[in-house]
Amino acid sequence: MNWFEELLNNRALETALPEAIWETVVMVGIAGVATVVIGGVIGVILHLTRPGGLVPMRTLYAILSSIIVNITRSIPYAILMVALIPFTQWLIGSSIGPIAATVSLTIATAPFFARLVETSLREVPSGTVDAAQVMGMSNGQIVTKVFLPEALPGLISAITNTTVVLIGYSAMAGLIGGGGLGRLAYNYGYQRFDSQVMIVTIIVMVIGVQLIQWIGDKIVAAVDHR
Amino acid sequence: MISVRELTKVYRQPTRDVVAIDDINLDIDDGEIHGIIGRSGAGKSTLVRCLTLLDRPTKGQVIVGSQDLTAVSDTKLRNARRRIGMVFQHANLLSSRTVAENVAMPLEIVNAKKAERRARALELLELVGLQGLEDTYPAQLSGGQRQRVGIARALAADPDVLLCDEPTSALDPNTTDDILTLIRSVADRLHLTVVVITHEMLVVKNLCDSVSLLEAGKIVESGKLSEVAADVNSQLSRSLLPLPTHQPVTADLVIEVVGKADAVNTPIGSTIAAENPVTVDIAAANIETLGTTRFAHYLLGINSDQPINLTGIEATLARHGFSVRVRAARGVQA
Numbered sequence: 001m002n003w004f005e006e007l008l009n010n011r012a013l014e015t016a017l018p019e020a021i022w023e024t025v026v027m028v029g030i031a032g033v034a035t036v037v038i039g040g041v042i043g044v045i046l047h048l049t050r051p052g053g054l055v056p057m058r059t060l061y062a063i064l065s066s067i068i069v070n071i072t073r074s075i076p077y078a079i080l081m082v083a084l085i086p087f088t089q090w091l092i093g094s095s096i097g098p099i100a101a102t103v104s105l106t107i108a109t110a111p112f113f114a115r116l117v118e119t120s121l122r123e124v125p126s127g128t129v130d131a132a133q134v135m136g137m138s139n140g141q142i143v144t145k146v147f148l149p150e151a152l153p154g155l156i157s158a159i160t161n162t163t164v165v166l167i168g169y170s171a172m173a174g175l176i177g178g179g180g181l182g183r184l185a186y187n188y189g190y191q192r193f194d195s196q197v198m199i200v201t202i203i204v205m206v207i208g209v210q211l212i213q214w215i216g217d218k219i220v221a222a223v224d225h226r
Numbered sequence: 227m228i229s230v231r232e233l234t235k236v237y238r239q240p241t242r243d244v245v246a247i248d249d250i251n252l253d254i255d256d257g258e259i260h261g262i263i264g265r266s267g268a269g270k271s272t273l274v275r276c277l278t279l280l281d282r283p284t285k286g287q288v289i290v291g292s293q294d295l296t297a298v299s300d301t302k303l304r305n306a307r308r309r310i311g312m313v314f315q316h317a318n319l320l321s322s323r324t325v326a327e328n329v330a331m332p333l334e335i336v337n338a339k340k341a342e343r344r345a346r347a348l349e350l351l352e353l354v355g356l357q358g359l360e361d362t363y364p365a366q367l368s369g370g371q372r373q374r375v376g377i378a379r380a381l382a383a384d385p386d387v388l389l390c391d392e393p394t395s396a397l398d399p400n401t402t403d404d405i406l407t408l409i410r411s412v413a414d415r416l417h418l419t420v421v422v423i424t425h426e427m428l429v430v431k432n433l434c435d436s437v438s439l440l441e442a443g444k445i446v447e448s449g450k451l452s453e454v455a456a457d458v459n460s461q462l463s464r465s466l467l468p469l470p471t472h473q474p475v476t477a478d479l480v481i482e483v484v485g486k487a488d489a490v491n492t493p494i495g496s497t498i499a500a501e502n503p504v505t506v507d508i509a510a511a512n513i514e515t516l517g518t519t520r521f522a523h524y525l526l527g528i529n530s531d532q533p534i535n536l537t538g539i540e541a542t543l544a545r546h547g548f549s550v551r552v553r554a555a556r557g558v559q560a
Contacts, residue, residue: 128319
């Protein structure tokens with residue numbers, strides 16, 4: 001019982017944990033929205049411009065696919081976040097804090113999300129696109145009325161996966177000044193050997209990820225009519 | 227209503243050019259149901275894609291009404307396409323929308339009001355016999371029901387032309403009959419010009435007024451169903467009126483004849499024998515009705531103890547309205 005009493009009276013947990021959770025939520029929230037918007041647009045463009053796509057554009061596709069998406073994805077996040085410090089400084093005016101961390105987080109996850117979007121869109125049967133074209137739909141209408149609604153279950157799964165990846169990355173970002181649960185676990189759990197903080201942080205993260213996955217699966221089930 | 231002129235599609239490949247359809251000419255009248263039949267690889271799919279301009283033809287014109295679809299801009303093409311309703315082999319419905327929303331899709335493009343779209347969808351669903359299913363999703367329907375939704379959707383924008391690409395190839399025989407009956411009845415009721423692309427002769431038999439045979443990218447035979455079927459020398463006639471399995475025929479003269487309408491009632495053996503000194507065996511026969519016309523297709527073995535006068539037999543048959551094809555002639559007078 002002693003260990004639990006100690007846990008309940010742990011000052012670090014009492015004051016630092018809620019703040020850390022909030023910082024993580026801010027980082028994942030802002031970076032998540034930015035990733036979905038930027039990565040989503042890139043994903044749609046990738047799908048439209050690929051060879052055999054609705055509006056094939058070889059050069060644009062090559063640039064987006066190999067240079068932006070593949071190169072960014074091949075740099076480990078631990079290196080990317082450090083390398084981007086000057087860029088973040090220039091963009092935000094600071095390289096410390098959860099808001100600054102969202103820059104490198106977005107740059108790291110948007111290409112990943114773009115690939116997931118491209119894969120989901122590829123699952124939409126080409127026959128439905130033929131049908132839409134024969135009806136007289138414009139390419140813009142085909143994207144908003146056919147591709148996105150038909151791929152919605154896949155897109156939601158992609159958002160769920162990306163959010164989980166973001167939570168992992170955000171913990172790493174905590175180490176170089178991003179704050180959040182990553183920094184809490186590092187400062188207290190690693191540097192002060194406070195195993196209670198470490199355990200609680202892990203539990204919070206596991207619960208958070210489970211919750212996101214559960215919500216994501218529920219939404220997929222609700223929108224999936226296939 | 228539909229004129230196709232010198233339509234050619236060449237797929238350029240690194241090593242060689244593939245001519246998928248080759249100089250196709252076709253005229254389909256207002257209100258006519260025209261079948262285009264061919265085996266897989268004959269160019270059917272390419273032809274459909276070129277007729278709707280899903281693929282740009284390499285050469286030639288597709289004229290619907292008075293508009294040449296190959297000559298208009300992309301924006302105008304989108305408008306022109308609204309005059310064509312298309313039915314696909316696998317219906318190609320959107321799984322994310324209810325049945326009614328699928329049917330109303332062509333109306334969304336022209337910004338029809340929501341209530342108006344719903345009313346039109348319900349009206350069309352009743353026309354195709356799916357009342358009560360408007361709020362279900364396509365995944366909950368059977369293949370035949372999905373195809374009915376596809377037909378309703380094709381009709382939503384009030385097209386003049388209905389283009390059906392293998393509409394029954396994924397369906398069982400009973401459902402096939404139902405769908406063909408449905409296409410026939412909506413075509414009659416709405417006075418549509420219909421083009422049906424298929425590999426099934428049954429579809430042509432049960433649905434079409436006229437037919438074209440597509441082989442290796444070319445139309446090799448074309449005409450009114452009643453005329454091509456009556457010509458024993460046409461390939462289409464042999465597929466439309468197939469003979470049952472039979473023993474090999476050994477006779478001095480072996481001929482195939484096809485007659486239609488009143489000719490079907492002619493007692494074929496005695497008619498030939500009455501005017502020529504021969505005996506006639508019917509080795510195989512097929513009598514059936516296509517559309518409203520009855521047809522008879524006979525395989526005849528003809529023997530005689532003297533040289534046979536083929537010209538005389540042909541004259542007799544021609545007088546009774548039969549077309550003749552000689553299969554084997556051993557005992558025929560030179």
